[in-house]
Amino acid sequence: MENLDKAVRYQGALRGLLFGGLMLLVDILKLWYLAYSAGSPLVTFIILYPVYYIILFAASLLFINSLRNKIGRYWSLKQAITGIFIMLFITGIIWNNGLNLFSAKIAPVMADTAHVELVEARKKAMESSKLAPEKVNIEVAQMNAAFAASKQFSITNFFRSLLVSTILVFAISAMLGTLFKREKPAQSS
Numbered sequence: 439m440e441n442l443d444k445a446v447r448y449q450g451a452l453r454g455l456l457f458g459g460l461m462l463l464v465d466i467l468k469l470w471y472l473a474y475s476a477g478s479p480l481v482t483f484i485i486l487y488p489v490y491y492i493i494l495f496a497a498s499l500l501f502i503n504s505l506r507n508k509i510g511r512y513w514s515l516k517q518a519i520t521g522i523f524i525m526l527f528i529t530g531i532i533w534n535n536g537l538n539l540f541s542a543k544i545a546p547v548m549a550d551t552a553h554v555e556l557v558e559a560r561k562k563a564m565e566s567s568k569l570a571p572e573k574v575n576i577e578v579a580q581m582n583a584a585f586a587a588s589k590q591f592s593i594t595n596f597f598r599s600l601l602v603s604t605i606l607v608f609a610i611s612a613m614l615g616t617l618f619k620r621e622k623p624a625q626s627s
Contacts, residue, residue, distance in 0.1 A: 445509045446517045450524035457501045457525060458532025464493055465537050469545075472552035472559075479563035482556075501525060502618055512622040519615035526607045534603075542589070553585050 468490060476482050505521050506513060513521065541549035557578055564574045 442509060442513070443517060443520070446505075446513060446521040447524055449505050449508045450521035451528055453501045453505050454525040454528025455532060457497060458529040458536070460497060461494065461529065461533045462536040462540075464490070465533070466540060469541070469548055469552045472555045473548045474551070476555045476559055479559045479566070482559040483563065486556075498526075498614075502614060506618055506620065512620050514621060515615055515619045518619040519611050522614050522618070523608055523611035526611055527604065530603055530607060557581050 468486065471485060472482070502522055502525070505525060506518070509517075509521070560581065561574060561578055564577060
């Protein structure tokens with residue numbers, strides 16, 4: 439049992455690295471699309487939300503299934519939650535820190551351009567839906583303020599974000615662990 443627990447943790451960490459790298463790549467491609475290829479607000483909305491979340495959801499299910507299969511297809515609820523938690527926690531660290539590094543140090547111009555294009559697409563969508571100009575301006579100001587705040591790093595914000603992320607990842611891991619647990623069938627005598 440101890441070896442299986444160790445395998446769950448190791449394989450969860452490995453899949454977390456792979457899943458984090460995959461989602462980082464998807465987010466970089468999303469930034470590139472926003473910065474250089476964004477078209478109509480409708481197409482941008484479809485790519486940013488339904489397609490993006492379908493990729494995220496499908497990839498997470500594939501990685502969880504792969505994790506379960508790699509350790510022998512059977513695991514207890516505790517092992518399922520542990521493996522999924524480790525995988526998602528490491529994914530979050532790679533994904534978020536990688537995207538922050540990319541946006542701040544590697545391609546800050548692309549990140550800024552993507553933000554401007556996203557705000558413009560959102561503004562066009564709100565204007566086309568005949569939203570009052572005051573409300574459009576308030577929404578644009580809030581988006582710009584959120585973007586500016588995301589560029590400010592502080593130790594307090596980092597640990598607050600880490601705490602909230604850990605709680606959410608645990609809750610999601612518990613739900614997914616319940617769905618993906620598969621106890622070994624009892625041996626009949």
